Amino acid sequence: MIKTLIRKYKQLSDPLKAGLWFTICTVIQRAIALLTTPIFTRLLSPDQYGVYSVYQAWFSIIQIFATLNLFYGVFNNGMTKYADDRNNFTSAMQGLSTTITILLFVLYICCRKWVNSLIGLESIYLYAMFVELLFVPAYNFWMAEQRYDYKYRTMAIITIAMAFISPCIGVISVSLSTYHKAEARVISYIFVQAVVGIYFYIYNFRKSSHFYNRGYWSFALRFNIPLIPHYLSTTLLNQVDRIMIGNMVGIGEAAIYSIAYTIATMMNIVTQAISNTFTPYIYKELKEGKIQNIRKNSNSLVVFVFFSCLLAMLFGPEIVKIFASEEYHDAIWVIPPVAASVFFVFLYSMFGAVEFYFEKTKFVMIASSGAAVLNVALNYFFIQKYGYFAAGYTTLVCYVIYAFMHWLFYNHIRQNNGAGTVFDSAIILFLSVLLVIAMIVVTVVYNSIFIRYALTLIICLLLFTNRRRIIGAIKAKGEIYEESSN
16 A cells, blocks of 8 residues: 555656645644644733734734735746746845835834834834844745745755744743743744744845846836735735734734634645645646536535534534633634635635636735725624624625625636636535524534534434435536536
8 A cells, every 4th residue: 555655656747746745744834833722822821822813913914015925926927937047036036025124124113103002012023023024035935936846855844844843942932931921932933934034045145146136126016016905905814803803802802713713724724735736626627628527526625625614613612622721712602603714715716716727816806805805894893892703703704705706706707718617606505505504503502512412423424324315416416517518
């Protein structure tokens, strides 16, 4: 068995090997972060853990303005467009990122008190954040270049090593600290990131010292500045809840919500790995006109994600007990709506793949911006009225609308490009409605362990006894669409 797997692995092409290892690294990173959460929730009080959660949320937002996310799409385009001058392009992108970060830091110094009040963090955290913003992009540039060239070995070693070392240093720092545990958690995390970032900062400039290149800077700014609304909107959808809870309710409540969000979205580790593999498959099948294959396989994946999210809801209270102390018990009430949100995020990834394939990125920006603005507005109203629990439900509403908007755009694009019916909308709609109903039922019976376990047993029995019928229905549905497409 093992020898067969090794033989098959060796037969894979470099792009497939690279894709496999990139997925493995992502899963390991997130799994370690998830598994170390119970340690930190017991070492830190809710207020202390809340500071770390709010810091991470604000970093994700400020990073967009400080670096313009130059290590994303524009970097891959530059690797292709300037293939004969890649080292100079990389150093120029690093120079541009450095310049913007320094200018933003100077602006922060001038408005320090106002920014600290707005963000809800002390100056020490912002100083540390700018250190991270200055050096970590260098590591991201190197990572992007490794992905572009399908060089996965060194990248996998460094990524996995960082995933293990960072929480270890964090646990030691927090354990040794008596009065500044929140600072120890944040700074220990930044220390590991910055050390690695400084190494690659020097490494990139040693390969080429072109800090400034007018042509490359102009190309990058023209490409990435229009994408800022999309990057910002996507980040806000993921992070704005805990920021608003921290400002409107309290840091401790933000910590409780953050724990619930982390637990409920742990399925993202699996769904993102699925998406990373399924998206290239969608591209290939669309190119070859084999949309019936996409439909059949997507049905199976949608059903799998549906039941995974449902089980995460049912076992929410038990998972919270494992991952956090009694102080975080109220997190259980946030898990059902956020777990349901994972399902709709997965739907977006499928519809979005078709949009990106046909290069209709303006639709992506419209959907993400609209959902983000709606999320902020709903949070502002409902958090004030119903408390931080409401943020879980506003998140769900926004992701439902987000997925629906992408479904509309996907339908418009496929019709205009003669792509046929790529996804089975009937099955997707049925499971979407069923999941929302299941979420309501699960929330009502959350305090009854007997009812929850009985429901779990019934679901498992129904799945087992009707497995052939379910598989047959999915296949039959795919065949019907195949005939209609022909």
